Amino acid sequence: MAWMVVTRRKMLAISGAGVAFSAAGLVPPSIAEPSLKIAHILTGFTPGLPDAVARLVADQMKDYAASIVVETRPGASGRVAVEAVKAAAPDGSVLLLAPLGFLTLFPHVYKTLRYEPRDFIPVSTVASFPTLLTVGPKVPREVKTLAEFITWCRANPTQATYGTAGAGSTLHFIGAMLGRTARFEYLHVPYQGRAAIQDLVKGEIASAIMPLGSSVGLVQSGELRALATTGPRRSAFLPDVPTMAEAGYPSLQDLTWFGFFVPAKTPAVTVERLNGSIQAALRTDDVKAGMAKQFVEIDAIPMADFNRLLASESDRWKAIVQATEFTPTD
Template identity: 45%
Template sequence: MTLDRRQFLAATAGGSLSLLGLLGLPRLAQAQTLVEQTRVLCGFPAGGTTDAVSRRVGERLRGSFAKISLVENKPGVGGRLAVEELKRSAPDGTTMLLSPASPITLYPHIYKSLSYGINDFIPVSTACSINFALAVGPAVPDSVKTLKDFLAWAKANPSKASYATPGAGTPNHFVAALLAKESGVDLNHVPYRGSAPGVQDLVGGQIAAMSSPIGDHLPYIKNGKVRVLATSGAQRSRFLPDVPTYAEQGFKSLVMQEWYGFFLPLKTPAEVVNRAAAAIKAAVSTQDTIDAFAQLGLEAGANTPEDIARAVREENAAWGPIVKKVGFTPEA
């Protein structure tokens, strides 16, 4: 739940940090400011969208922010393990987190025993944004071509009407749970430890459907392994222009987009935060990164620490009444 594509691109273009100051520094001075080694925490397993973003940007932090930059996958409980690890880490730039917004902004409203809150971290910059998709695989008959078809099939086949997500309590889960509630059709949620294992089961016919980022399904559409029935944006995705949105198909409240952002531990010095933001901005602004993100159904875009901090506060405040109204829980 965040800005639409046009607003996101406008915000990130207008609020980005300048690298002119860094570019004017002597080579030796730049070398002295580099962190010796940084690890980029990723709360989802290798092969998924979050992992791909963390690796694409993490690799480009080498030489611009740190002498050595490594990605460390800590999958589990919808990305929370990595967030908790960041909270325990030293505030010196040696550890940062790449995460979808939801573990930071949404989870405080749905997990009663959560060990962190939005004020436990320093937001650094966005990296990209994404819409979600509902896709079906070979476990669903070829005659199911639309969202309406799928809901009718699911109602007639309740024992088979299961859907995967990258984790319980994620926005992907929220969208599908809201679809089930508004349609009156029981859909059985099967949470996975990230997108990759869920997609594998979807393509293999072990599960009927999956609600996850659009990019998870793009490689399998051309070969006919999956069919995307709906996307979650306010408008159709430029990556799937022939697929109608949930809203177009009668579900007006199922409009949702998520951004991915970088975070540092609380009390990290402002100078380190600003250098990290500048390095991330440089990394996501290159044409090869923009093109690589597009292959994953992602819109690249960086912003300032102030802008992403504002987005975190606003989204966290907005999620509260929505979760309460819908009655959404990780067990939904």
């Protein structure tokens, strides 16, 4: 399919096993002493997963800056924080932690953006996680598989709804792709934050397509039923839940990646130093344990692969947006 994701394994195979930090083969300098008195990590959402991930990593980066402040700058689907980092001094003191969609998806769903991919240097991916399709009490209890749910949706088109965290999001398009691929009417209901899960539990909507961590506890308690994840393999957090590929829809494979970015023109030596500090933080037991509590997997790839991943994902989401006939918004 045109929109098949390039997985981490495929990406590493494309780039070659020996790639380290950049095409130039640069080695990160020593990071024994902090080079900055204070650094700021900006996230574009209200306190939640991005904020938690940022704080986990920041706590282990004292070799990069003596003090690291994590700031939430919510607004415009994360674009407020993105624009603030673009405008920041290119000296490594202001970082952005964000899902890759602000560079790979947003250019295809917004008519006007106040930034371009070239305004940022990708430093390091830090984590990835799949999306989870769950159903609630609105759907009969005997519906336990994706195939059975699709059959139910076809028989109940006015009730075949799915909630997400917003229109024009990756979650929105995964649902649109499912309806298009399986040939049934799947009505999107956009929400803010985790509100879709609340309405799902109350039976207001039939299903939700949300990040895996948003409903693991409710699945484990039996309040919701998990039908499929979008990862390339089953999630360690829900090992009994099949992937979309196992359920017969390999084109719906998708991971949400989080990564660090700095303003363009940040010196290469600073980027390398930051990359080394982030990579070291991700290897600590505290970060590993903290990530597991957030139901995300540590997923750091070399810088050269990060650039290739961004390009591949941008092409993939462009094809998806065009295939679903989504009309870009302001």
